[in-house]
Amino acid sequence: MTTTASTRAVVTGRKSTTPLRAAGVQRREQLVSWTFLAPFLITFALFLIWPIVHGIYLSFTDQSLTGAGGGFVGFANYAEALVDPIMWQSMWNTVWFTLLSTVPLVAIALLMAALVDRGLPGQWLWRLSFFMPYLLASTVISQIWVWIFNPQIGAANNILGALGLEPIAWLQNPDTNMLSIVIATIWWTVGFNFLLYLAAMQNIPSQQYEAASLDGAGAWRRFWSITLPQLGPATVLILILQILASLKLFDQAYQMLGGVASDTTRSIVQYIYEAGFVNYRFGYSAAISYVFFAIIVIVGVAQALVTRRKKEL
């Protein structure tokens, strides 16, 4: 008995034989595993859980960045936020940006991936140049596009001029500034979606295409009937990632407009920032962010319910 136990101890790395000792070892092992988990758990609690909890608390106070206030005000901040026209405008701007950016970011990425995967020689060069802008920091792409969109000497207006068109104040005109930010964002981030699509396309077995060709399917038929259906899971992933990224709109819009608040481009994240760090109203700022959070949760749950029902049908 003892021999087997000790043999097993060697195999499993346990040296104990009695139940009492076994309990002690178990405790020590737990301690070791918690010690290894601790760095993550502490960071997680300190920088994720605590801010979320503290944010909810703040949203019920009139806490100011200046240290003043902090008294409990009940739902006053929420009541104010729900009738604040600027909050709703910012919310709509965010949704509008998401719509304007997500569709081309998926469609153009698919087109680029299809071209690179099928036809173009020198694949590595295309892959590199399509993906390269994604590696740039938001500050860098903002600078690049601020110059391109410069109303006097920018490349965009030079092109318009060459075509005999009137110059446009791209970033300054409220009719075009959101569009300008969308264009810059597409150029910046389409490479990531492109890469995901390309990887998915290259995973489609070539036998399927061969078989289809033998049956007389042309290039279009193969794309519609083989490539597109097999890209389904990749498209869902890209869509979700893209919607999440677009809803977070802040840095490029803030930087390209030089931090100036514009009614047509102010995103909800920017309004949260303005309420908290420009107007010093932490409590109100926290309340807006939880309104935004609640809306995202409602949309998410609704979407989950709808897709589940579809599957059941």
Place this chain on the structure above:
Amino acid sequence: MTPPLDLSRRQFLAASSLAAATALLAGCAPGTATGSTTQTLQFWHLLSGGDGVTMSSLLDQVNQAQDAYRIRPTVLAWGTPYYTKLAMAGAGGRAPDVAIMHATRVPGWAPGGLLDSWDLDRLAELGVDESTFPEPIWNKGIVGGQRFSIALDAHPFVLMFNTDICDAADQLDSDGRLKETSSPEEFLDQLRAVGGASDGHALSYGYLGDGAQMWRLFYGLYAQHGLAIDLPVGGRMGIDKDAAVESLRFMQSLLDGEIAAAQNDYGSAVAEFATGKSGMLMTGVWELRTMQNAGIPFDAAMIPTIYGTPAVYADSHSFVLPHQANADEGRRELTYRFVADMLKGSFGWAEAGHIPAYLPVTSSPEYADLIPQAHYAEAADHVVYDPEAWFTGSGSNFQGEFGAAVQGVLLSGDDPAAAVDRFERRVNALLAQPNPADPEGTWKQ
């Protein structure tokens, strides 16, 4: 034989991380004094570019002139980032000894206990009192009967003009100064004449996407009607709509594509004038250095008084005492001395274009010889600041709101009256909000 240094790996790692930590922490320690009695004072400001260079040389000058204190400056990015950090430092009670703020931002801060007030008697002992400042600049530093800021300068919005072009257009008088105009029509005629002599436009004025630039010109013109915008706490904005609409219409008439480019941003307007392509530039005095470096022949003047009352939009860089929970008396004493030294040495600040607030500097014969600064020095007596409220001032949202409301008027010819209404609605919404520095409204003026 000495035994070889025998360290285990763990000992070695422990020793080296300890050494690294010591080195890091040493960086946090307050600056070591050069002499045993020299105190280091922390000074925060937001001046970069040409202004930053000038400020550094002024600080070098005061540092070298005495041994009692040494200034350690911290420069932060202009605008919101600066004010956010300064507010948080003050809220924590561990603020720098002294800082620069725009005078227009002080009324929003004073009620929250973010600033300590200045002792007038101590300032007077150092030769700084009411008699040494132009009246509007001195009065701007008072909030609720207490003195919270001491102005270093006034930096007004002025008119720079290319002397060659204006001379060719016969718009200079016998002293070489710009001929005076006293009505909108006269000024527009003058501009058209200048336009005839210029390769490009008569005037450069950049405003696109820049609420502050639109506000600076607008509020100066509005104030020339002898009016001010009133922002009572918890009330509604007091604005004379006729005067506001008239001022906006005048701005529209400047941006007709002939007198000035219809679409210009700040940087392009400055570049246009600096390369000699336009006859005049409406800008802040802080661009003086840019023009001197560009080497063009130019002079500067107040924006012409076309609506009767001389008024110039301006702000002031001012010294404030961010709140310290346990202010050290000795350091405070030295801080007062530093501010007095800076004011007395502010002639150098004039070279950057700003009008020194300290009268003994601007009334000196050297200053009278400083051209073009001396040509707009009178602006100091006619400065008009932002209307007072917690949300106004340089780098605040208020000027951005103004820009959002009126840009369409300047860019696409929208109705000025509708824009004024829109601005009024936004400002009334802000007025209905409590001052975040004093949400309970306990601080009484």
